[in-house]
Amino acid sequence: MIRYQSYYSFKERCLIKRVMLFISIFLAIFTLMACSNETTAKSEPQTSKQIDKSEETIKEIEIVAKTGPNPEDFVFEPAEVTVKEGETVNITLKSADQVKHELWLPKIKGARVASGESVQFTPEQAGEYLGSCSELCGVGHAIMSFKLIVQ
Secondary structure, rough: OOOOOOOOOHHHHHHHHHEEEEEEEEHHHHHHHHHHHHHHHHHHHOOOOOOOHHHHEEEOOOOOOOEOOOOEEEEEOOOOOOEEEOOEEEEEEEEEOOOOOOOEEEOOOOEEEEOOOEEEEEEOEEEEEEEEEEOOOOHHHHEEEEEEOOO
């Protein structure tokens, strides 16, 4: 039987094994939670709303992302927009300067738009939806916020 000298002591090896086991369990739980949220979102019953496509209007919203030398200069204008429930919304994001931005409303599926692009979606539930810049854009990136109010 060949024995080898280990760099780690027995206690250190046990600790490493426990840490690896904990990380594996955490990742497994995280993966299951992510999959279950996706499955739940797909399996939720859809409310049957009859929308006459001939009368459907699309609300066009242009949002301008601005930056500056100070963190408080990093804003979306307008910072708050109100729309009706079930109304199709087309958001266009523009940058006031050449800095790349991305507006993301995480609670609304498909509501993510990069500067210079547009996204179209239909909010199906009334409420206030908070959004933020999801593209690292400078010192004020963390405080760039946006609110979509669905009535």
